[in-house]
Amino acid sequence: METRRLRLLVELARLGSMREVAEEMGLTTSTVSQQLAILARDVGAALIEPDGRRVRLTPAGRRLAEHSVTILAAVEAARLDLDPGAEPTGSLRVAGFATAIRRSLLPVQALLSVRHQGVRLLINEHEPYEAFALLDKDAVDLALVYDYNLAPAAFESRYETRPLWTVPWSLAVPTGTTRSDAWGTDWIVNSRHTADEEVVRTLAAMNGCEPRVVHRCDSLELVQDLIVAGLGVALLPAAMSVRDGIALLPLTEPEVHLRAYAVNRRGRSSWAPLALVLDLL
Template sequence: METRRLRLLVQLARLGSMRAVAEEMGLTTSTVSQQLAILARDVGADLVEPDGRRVRLTPAGRRLAAHGVTILAAVEAARVDLDPDASPAGELLVCGFATAIRRSLLPVQARLARDHPGVRLLIHEHEPAEAFALLDTDDMDLALTYDYNLAPVSFPGRYDSRPLWRARWGLAVPAGMPLPDAWAQDWIVNSRNTADERVARTLAALNGHSARIVHRCDSLELVQDLIVAGLGVGLLPSGLAVRPGIDVLDLAAPEVEIRAYAITRRGRAAWPPLALVLGLLDSSPAAEGR
């Protein structure tokens, strides 16, 4: 059914006469009558019936008019939601790795709450492979992902990517262990992403060793627990405040950098809430110096 005809029925339920509907909508009474007759034919039910010199809604007409209020409101909400010139509003599904959520997304959320309360972020923590799969099924609108300079990722053409920031990482070892001794230790790597494993193998090979990948875990806090327990070495952010019993050694020749990105499906970035959040990510303090 056409929403313009449904709107006439809703107006008839509200105003009570075809003449009043015609005046409200800037139409002739005969046009209103004809359009309601077409609507009745479309739905296969009588919608109005004579009531003296006027008309009234039939039970089917009243039920359809009640549905019409909801339908027309949903159509208007969809129009506003997709209007590139409208004020951004709606729920934005975002997934990303924990560091990017803390460093990039939470400051953006604070600005949204202050300046754009109509936009709400729904945040999920996921590693890059999981995030890309969720983008592909449209279960997420935006993904914050990462790679390393020693394990670069080439993004397929179905994605739009923009760099957010980069940060130095070092090799975390039990306190007092010199760097030459670290290459022969067991390694602790991520259990849901192979990027740091690739970096570990590259670093060890460049220093004449084959990395023994023994432990896998997601949490940087758990990585620290394992290192303190003497179970191995692993990569940690150079600026991270680590617990006692750990040294984070600088790496050079080559350095190790993690690089964060904002990823969207190609052609989706014009949606006002998504465009707003991407702009805020670009202008956030976390993006400076990238």
């Protein structure tokens, strides 16, 4: 059913005259009559009947007019929800890695709770490959992902990608371990994403050795525990506050940088809640 025809039926129920409906909507009386006849054919029921020199709604016409008020209100609500100029409202589903959630998303949530209370964030912690899969299934609206300068991601054209921030990473070793000793010892890498292992293997190759990847874990706090226990070395953010017993050795020639991005499906960024959060990010 065409919503413009439903609007004519609602106006007829309100005004009671095709002539008045025509004047109200800027149409001719014959156009109103034709459009209501098409609507009646679409729904398979008589909607109006003669009433002297005027017309009135049939019982089916009155019921459809009542439904039409609800239908048109819902259409208007949807239009406002999707209007980029309207006040954003709705739930935004986000998948992101833990650091980006803490560093970028929680400050955004603090702003939303004060300035835009109609926008609600639904947060899921995921590694990049998981976040991309959720984007493709339309299970999330926004993904916060990362790569490394030594292991760059190939972003597909179906995504819109925006760089957020970059942080340097260092070589984390037990206190007293030299850089040259570190390359030949056991390594700890991420259990859920292969990018940092790719970086480790690249760095080791540039230092003339093959890394022994022995331990895999997702938590940076657990990585620190393993280093303190003497079980290996790893890559950690250069600005991270580390436990006693760990030294962070700067990486140069080459430097290692983690790069964070905000990613959404192409064509979706005009949706008001998403546009707002992207702007705040």
